[in-house]
Amino acid sequence: MPRSDHPAERSKDQLRDQKRNDILNAAKKLFRKFGVKKTTMRDIAAEAGLAVGTLYLYFENRDDVVLACAEAFEQIHKDQAINAVEGEGDVATRLKEYILTRFRAAAETRTSDSHVAEIAREVVRVRPTRLQDESKIMQETILKLYAQGAEASQFHIAEPQRTMMVFLYSIAWFFPIEKSEFIPEPEEAALVNVLDWFIETWTK
Amino acid sequence: MPRSDHPAERSKDQLRDQKRNDILNAAKKLFRKFGVKKTTMRDIAAEAGLAVGTLYLYFENRDDVVLACAEAFEQIHKDQAINAVEGEGDVATRLKEYILTRFRAAAETRTSDSHVAEIAREVVRVRPTRLQDESKIMQETILKLYAQGAEASQFHIAEPQRTMMVFLYSIAWFFPIEKSEFIPEPEEAALVNVLDWFIETWTK
Numbered sequence: 001m002p003r004s005d006h007p008a009e010r011s012k013d014q015l016r017d018q019k020r021n022d023i024l025n026a027a028k029k030l031f032r033k034f035g036v037k038k039t040t041m042r043d044i045a046a047e048a049g050l051a052v053g054t055l056y057l058y059f060e061n062r063d064d065v066v067l068a069c070a071e072a073f074e075q076i077h078k079d080q081a082i083n084a085v086e087g088e089g090d091v092a093t094r095l096k097e098y099i100l101t102r103f104r105a106a107a108e109t110r111t112s113d114s115h116v117a118e119i120a121r122e123v124v125r126v127r128p129t130r131l132q133d134e135s136k137i138m139q140e141t142i143l144k145l146y147a148q149g150a151e152a153s154q155f156h157i158a159e160p161q162r163t164m165m166v167f168l169y170s171i172a173w174f175f176p177i178e179k180s181e182f183i184p185e186p187e188e189a190a191l192v193n194v195l196d197w198f199i200e201t202w203t204k
Numbered sequence: 205m206p207r208s209d210h211p212a213e214r215s216k217d218q219l220r221d222q223k224r225n226d227i228l229n230a231a232k233k234l235f236r237k238f239g240v241k242k243t244t245m246r247d248i249a250a251e252a253g254l255a256v257g258t259l260y261l262y263f264e265n266r267d268d269v270v271l272a273c274a275e276a277f278e279q280i281h282k283d284q285a286i287n288a289v290e291g292e293g294d295v296a297t298r299l300k301e302y303i304l305t306r307f308r309a310a311a312e313t314r315t316s317d318s319h320v321a322e323i324a325r326e327v328v329r330v331r332p333t334r335l336q337d338e339s340k341i342m343q344e345t346i347l348k349l350y351a352q353g354a355e356a357s358q359f360h361i362a363e364p365q366r367t368m369m370v371f372l373y374s375i376a377w378f379f380p381i382e383k384s385e386f387i388p389e390p391e392e393a394a395l396v397n398v399l400d401w402f403i404e405t406w407t408k
Contacts, residue, residue: 120386131386166401169394170374182324182335182381190373197370201405 020058023048024072027065035115036066036122063126070123070130077102077134081141091149092199096192098141099171103191106175110185117178139164146202155202167198224262226252228276231269239319240270240326267330274327274334281306281338285345295353296403300396302345303375307395310379314389321382343368350406359406371402 026047030039041062045055059065084098110116123130142164149155157163171194174186230251234243245266249259263269288302314320327334346368353359361367375398378390 117385124386162397162401165394166374166398169377169398170370173373173376177384177386180381181321182328190369193366194370194373197366 019048019050019054020068023050023055023058023065024069028069031066031069031119032113032115035118036062037118041065066122067126070127074130074133074137076105077137080105081137084141085144085148091145091152091154092203095142095145095149096195096199098145099195100188100191102138103174103186103188107185107188110176110179120177135168138168142167149202156204157202163202170194170198223252223254223258224272227254227259227262227269228273232273235270235273235323236317236319239322240266241322245269270326271330274331278334278337278341280309281341284309285341288345289348289352295349295356295358296407299346299349299353300399300403302349303399304392304395306342307378307390307392311389311392314380314383324381339372342372346371353406360408361406367406374398374402 023044027039027044030043030047034043039062041055041059042052044062044065045052048055059068080098080101084094087094113119127133143160146155146157146160146164150157150160171191174191174194176186179185227248231243231248234247234251238247243266245259245263246256248266248269249256252259263272284302284305288298291298317323331337347364350359350361350364350368354361354364375395378395378398380390383389
């Protein structure tokens with residue numbers, strides 16, 4: 001739906017976006033604190049400072065809110081991917097920064113959400129392709145950066161698709177969904193070593 | 205303690221080893237079926253067909269049995285490592301087979317033990333360095349194979365220690381301790397792709 005250019009309409013749109021955003025922030029806060037199942041539409045409305053009837057103008061039900069949260073989360077990844085591909089400077093540095101940014105985001109999610117497993121489960125329930133979608137963004141971003149690196153004669157990768165898949169498996173250990181009770185949290189310094197090794201292999 | 209060469213003594217030793225082995229097999233079976241905490245020394249004795257007093261001649265308590273099971277498990281890994289290092293044929297093939305053997309063993313453990321998390325927890329409790337010990341065997345084995353490959357002019361690895369660490373992180377995702385509820389079990393075919401890619405990089 002194209003938005004109206006009428007000033008009054010535009011500010012109504014802005015207000016709507018703002019309210020939607022407030023709702024998602026309220027929901028995220030409650031999901032992280034109490035889990036999805038223990039959070040009701042009434043709780044979300046109260047946290048966002050809205051009447052519950054108003055909340056239902058924006059979202060049909062809690063699943064709808066969960067889905068919107070997942071989409072907002074994915075949008076952050078998409079923005080980071082665009083930054084990496086369209087950014088200035090050395091392609092190897094951009095690739096490295098992109099992976100490290102994803103690593104930090106994943107680590108933050110794992111450590112800040114006490115209900116991370118339940119949230120992940122609910123997100124996968126309302127959007128079963130969530131993990132594959134994230135992986136696809138990552139795959140496309142890396143392939144674009146490979147192509148840029150090849151164009152700049154910086155990367156020499158004979159089989160980009162195959163190398164990209166090996167690379168993704170090689171860093172997968174650094175992106176666990178949940179904290180492990182047996183293995184300490186992956187360290188950024190170790191990931192940096194892996195990234196540097198791969199980049200050296202590609203630039204050779 | 206050196207064993208006696210007297211035939212009667214030797215057969216006593218053999219009988220002792222046999223009984224010890226029976227006990228460990230009985231214990232493993234019960235741990236996998238019921239978990240460690242729900243298995244008593246009495247259960248283990250019954251499963252092994254021994255009087256409980258006899259069991260206590262071999263093991264002081266259940267922790268002692270858990271520790272012996274962990275050590276038997278590690279001994280299998282040590283034997284596989286010796287096979288890899290002392291085996292015949294191409295070094296790349298031996299390295300690949302060694303990793304795949306470990307992969308299959310880990311997959312079998314994850315899928316056959318319904319109490320895998322509890323068993324892992326108990327093993328780490330009685331032997332806190334268990335995971336590091338396994339990792340150390342793997343590190344040493346890979347470095348020995350690198351050296352053999354270099355000697356045969358087959359591997360060209362400028363920094364073996366660093367490359368080995370990157371390689372271990374790169375395959376770590378294929379060795380989860382527990383089954384994940386979010387991610388399907390790692391596939392051997394994908395691991396083979398990763399191994400082949402690394403071997404090609406080393407042989408270039």
